[in-house]
Amino acid sequence: MANHRPSPSKIELCQLTHLYLSDKASFLAVKEIDLRVAEGEFVCLVGPSGCGKTTLLSLIAGLERPSAGSIKIDGTTITGTSPRVGYMLQQDYLFGWRTIEQNVMLGLEIQGIRTKESEEYTLHLLEEMELADFRHSYPAQLSGGMRQRVALVRTLACKPEILLLDEPFSALDHQTKLKLEDLVVSTLRRQQKTAILVTHDLTEAVAMADRIFILAKNPGRIHKEFVVPEELRLALPFEARNHESFSALFHQVWKEMEAINHVHE
Numbered sequence: 001m002a003n004h005r006p007s008p009s010k011i012e013l014c015q016l017t018h019l020y021l022s023d024k025a026s027f028l029a030v031k032e033i034d035l036r037v038a039e040g041e042f043v044c045l046v047g048p049s050g051c052g053k054t055t056l057l058s059l060i061a062g063l064e065r066p067s068a069g070s071i072k073i074d075g076t077t078i079t080g081t082s083p084r085v086g087y088m089l090q091q092d093y094l095f096g097w098r099t100i101e102q103n104v105m106l107g108l109e110i111q112g113i114r115t116k117e118s119e120e121y122t123l124h125l126l127e128e129m130e131l132a133d134f135r136h137s138y139p140a141q142l143s144g145g146m147r148q149r150v151a152l153v154r155t156l157a158c159k160p161e162i163l164l165l166d167e168p169f170s171a172l173d174h175q176t177k178l179k180l181e182d183l184v185v186s187t188l189r190r191q192q193k194t195a196i197l198v199t200h201d202l203t204e205a206v207a208m209a210d211r212i213f214i215l216a217k218n219p220g221r222i223h224k225e226f227v228v229p230e231e232l233r234l235a236l237p238f239e240a241r242n243h244e245s246f247s248a249l250f251h252q253v254w255k256e257m258e259a260i261n262h263v264h265e
Ligand SMILES: Nc1ncnc2c1ncn2[C@@H]1O[C@H](COP(=O)(O)OP(=O)(O)OP(=O)(O)O)[C@@H](O)[C@H]1O
Pocket: 020, 021, 027, 029, 047, 048, 049, 050, 051, 052, 053, 054, 055, 056, 220
């Protein structure tokens, strides 16, 4: 398992370290993280609360500047936010006074790339997510799962090459979550996007990822890497859950998580 090193790297974290500084104190959130993600790869980050998962995504999104080390995208060090990177969060952050169509066009407007072509592409995404009939509705009229699909369309509308997903399914009911997992994986695979997903749900990580990284905390660092077997990677998440090798990998990941949680107790 340890020799799986995909290349070339779409994202490369090199000795990435981040210290949060305030007037009175400093806190080392992540320390010397080395991580490469290949183009088209789907990587999951799991680990105990406070191990720096969201910090890593904020750094890769360019929302925070690292204290040390570097982040490269396609070999070039990033210096701030970029339209090439889309970020989707647990909360959908839709604007209640805008229709669904107006919400999904928002990113295009902000980036100044709202054209007839990009509008058509976005409407096509709405159709793919089975939301076309709701384009003139308002967010309050939609279910949680539908709203997350709207948020996904808004993120994909700007054609990011990389998607950062911070627990995007955690507020959803189980059935909706399973359906959305399949939809996200099939869409990202078809569009050959590179994705990093943060989740607390180990079954979700095993079902969706190509590789899983367990982070440990104080300071946040990579504890262990798992390469998901090919038969699971080729399946969609729902189908992967029924696969024989699913429970074997789940138990390995679970055992490692138990071991580090034990250390932190
Ligand atoms: N702005 C900040 N200032 C100071 N400390 C921070 C700040 N943001 C995060 N931290 C600290 O950095 C550590 C990592 O936080 P982070 O949110 O990245 O962890 P996480 O693994 O995403 O946690 P969770 O699973 O609970 O969402 C935590 O101890 C947190 O308290």
